[in-house]
Structure formats: structure tokens, C-alpha cells
Amino acid sequence: MPQYSTLSAERLPDAPGVGRILFTRPEKLNAIGPDTPEEIRAAVAWMEAQDDVHVVLVEGAGRAFCAGYDMDLYAEGEGDHPCKQEGKPWDPMVDYAFMKRSTENIMSLWRTSKPTIAKVQGYAVGGGSDIALSCDLLVMSNDARIGYMPTRVWGCPTTAMWTYRLGPARAKEVMFTGNMIDGAQAAAWGLANRAVPADRLDAQALELAQRIAGVPKSHLAMHKMVVNQVMLTAGLEQTQMMATVFDGITRHNPEGMWFRRYAQVNGFKKAVEWRDSGRHIPEGDEARQAIADLERQLAGQ
Template sequence: MNDAEFIHLDIRESIAWIRIEQPEKLNALSVEVMRELSDALDVVDQDDEVRVVVVQGDDRAFSVGYDIAQEVAMGVATAEQWYGGLEANIALTMKVWGLNKPVIGAVSGWCLAGGCELAMACDLIVCTDDAQFGEPEIRFGSGPVTLLMPFLIGQKATNELLYTGDTIDAHRAKELGLVNHVVAWEDLDGNVERLARKIALTPLPILRYTKRALTRAYTAMGLQTAVDDNHAIAAVLNSAVTPERAEFTEIVASKGLKAALAWRDARFAQVDAR
């Protein structure tokens, strides 16, 4: 991992700390970031000295999701193109979900869209009290890529978040069972390390088999089938032609992603203000 540009890996006393480092894009999951993150996960999964893995972003954002500007620049448009692209996105999230040792998500700031899915794939989440979670991509004509949310917070809360694109704060996320602990920003690393060290006291084979049992329980409940079925639906959803999606894409191409997101949010601000 010495040549990685966007992922920093630090292994200390049986705990692997993986940090996403693309602050100028709020840790957006570009093709390059995802490739390096996947490589880091492979390294720690195969290292028998590692018992617990921590995935984190920076102070402002865990991750705001997939790199929309890159997708627009690549010209991804048809259902077939989206299906191929989404395959890599799903594979990364499910690699975290199925890693052979526990993964803790250390979340501060924005945790949105594909970034939220990545966090949800972690076995545990500790977040700061300023964290924000959600899948706002629905507001410009996209949708969740890896459909984990119904299995974590239930039908009604999932329906509301995925129909509206709303975000929720850290305390609401804890109420819904999306996160385990909410802490002050300055206490995040210390709390995550204490939790990781407690878990790391358990022998690695026991952790591996316990995680295998837990993931298989969710498989028996239909999680993998839901993820697989959603792959094809998401490809069609992302290629659907709507005036809103067309305008959003045009603004990204002509004025940049920041302007496009401002346009998107302004459409909903009028309703939120009432």
C-alpha cells in the first residue's frame, strides 16, 4: 500500500486503520479510491495479525458517496453501462460486509449515498454528534446501489429516507439502530480504539466464525438476494430519462458538481421550510 494515493493504511497492535484521504472531494468514492480501498481490505483480510479493521474518513466527511462528476465525465448513460459500473460499487461494499473479521466504521461529518452504504456494511459504527446520514441521490434521479438499509433500520424508516432523499443526524441514526455510539468529535478516535481493542481480545478464529454466522443469518433473511436484484433495478433506475436528471447532469458538465447539488437541494428547500 506504499504507492496508494487516496487510502492510508496503518496497522497497530492487531488493529488496522484504513483512512480515505480525498478531502478536496469530501472523500468521494472515485474509481481510484475504490480500487485502493479494495486493495487495502484485501491486505488486512489476509493478515492474521489483524483482528479488527477500522474504516474512517476525515473530520468533514466519512464519504459523500460515488464520484458523480467522474461518472458524468465518463459518459455513463445506458442501463448496460450502469450495470457494469455498479458491479464494482456493490463489490466494494459487500467486501466490507463479508470481510473475515469485524469492521468498525468511524464516521464524522457527511456520510451519504455510496458512503452511507459503505458505512452500513461495517459491523459497528461509532460516529460524532455532527454526523449526517442519508441517500440524497434519489433527488436527482439515482438511487441506492447496495440495498442494505431495509435490513438495518426497517421498512418504514427506509421508505421515508429513500422516497425523500432526506438526511438524518447522528442521534436519529442511533434511535433507528443505524449506529452503535454517538460521541463528541474529540472523543471519536479514543472510543473507536477502545471498542476495537475490546473486540481484539477475542481469538481471531472465533471472530471469523462469529462474523460468518452473522452474515449467513442475514443471507438467510434474503439480504444477498435483495442486493443482487437491486443491481439490475439500479442500472435501469440510473439510466431512466427524466427532465430532472437531464438538468442535473447538464449543470454538472457546465457549472460543476457544487452548482448541481445546490440546484438539487434548492428544489427541496421550499418544502422543508414550510
């Protein structure tokens, strides 16, 4: 079996035809580290090459599916963002190229010929929701949470899958509010294929995977291609390009830079509490003044 640092990939020995990609950072709620997107792509490629794998379960070890990007690295720390957020001057195309590569890595779950099923417990939030929604099917526990809270400030979901999975009206509600929804609500809205009590999640996801595994690979590939083509015709790739550019802007406009500086001074947890509380977020000149004040505090630390 291939070896990775943030996940594992294997055939399930007691479920013929079923493969599994498992995120293996439970102590971090499987937060996305620098290597995770590339490792997702590599694991998907390995699954694609296994003739006896017809369907792939995507799971997270421990209490959560994936709690998004590891913001201890990117928001609170002093180090530069990997797409050169703090570069002087900021180069939007360098930012775009880095983030587009990450998006393409995650979207390998959608592009592979084999159906992928996200099994979600705990949280699939921020970048974790990108991973879950790039899978073809979604099975959640009733009490699991999914959402993209950084739409309130400092983020835009680069896969743009909310609209294609929910439709425009409900996607706008999720993106305008940054609210999470639970598994039961996700199923009621048609975002999740199934939502079940937590103690039945493993069995329900495996049951669905085994049902799919009995279908010939060629048939599965053709059916997936047909459905994916509808999304492509509706402009998925162009929408993702716009979303990825906008994600860079959200991290460099005054509001995004205020969030970054506030996290550096007060800690990421405090910044998230402000973001998610519904409090007014400084913008424009107000944000610029707040940034100057925060940078003075950083200089004095």
C-alpha cells in the same frame, strides 16, 4: 505497508490487533474516485492476510468520512460516465457489470472475516453511506450526517444496506425523502452503535476496536458469519442485484438525464440545490422537453 492512491492501510502501532483503512483525499472530503472501490477491496484483502489484525477501523482523513462519488467527474463534466451512461444505445448489462463490481468491492468490508468499524465524522453520504453501512459497526459523532440524497433523482444505493440496517419503515423514510440524519438520530434508530461528542469520537471508536481485538480471530469470524447469514437468507444478494439494476435506470430515465444535463449546463452544485430543496423535479415528457432545451444550451456553449 501497501501503497494506494486514495487510501492507506496499516496496523495501528499503539493498538495491538487493530488495523486501519484511512481515506486520504481530505481536500475532496474523501470523495470516491475511479480507483477507490478497487483499493478498498485490495486493502481489505491485505488486512485479511495479517494474522495479527483482528479488527479494522475504517476512517476518513480531515473533516468527513466520505462525501460520496466524485460528481465533478461524473455529473458536471463532459466526459462519459465510466459505466457508459452516454453510450448510444445504452447497454444495461454493461452498466450493471460495472456497478456490480463497484458494489462487490465495497461489500468486501462486510464479507471479510474480520469485524470492520466505520468511524464517521462530518459526512457519510451517497456512496460514502454505502461504505459506512457495509462495515459491521458504526460509530458516529453526534453532529455527523449520513444519508443517500440521490434517491431523490439520479441514484439508488446499490448495496441496499439501509433496509437491512434500519428495517423497512425507517429505510423507506430515508429513501423516499433523501434526507440525511445526524449521528444522534442514527443511534436512536439503531443504525449507529454509538454516537458521541465529536471530541470523543476517536477514543470511543478505538475503545470499541480494542475490546473486539482481544477476542480470538476464529470466534470473531464465526460470529460474523452467523449474523451475515441471516442477512443473506433474507435476500441481501438478490436485493443488491435489483438495486444495482435500478441505479442504472435512475441515471438513464428522463428524470436522471434531466439532472445530468442540468448539472452540465448550470454546475453540479446548482443541480444538487434543486434536488435537495424539495422543488418539483421534472419527469416524463416535461423532463424530455427540459433535456432538449438544455442540450441546445450545451450545443451553443
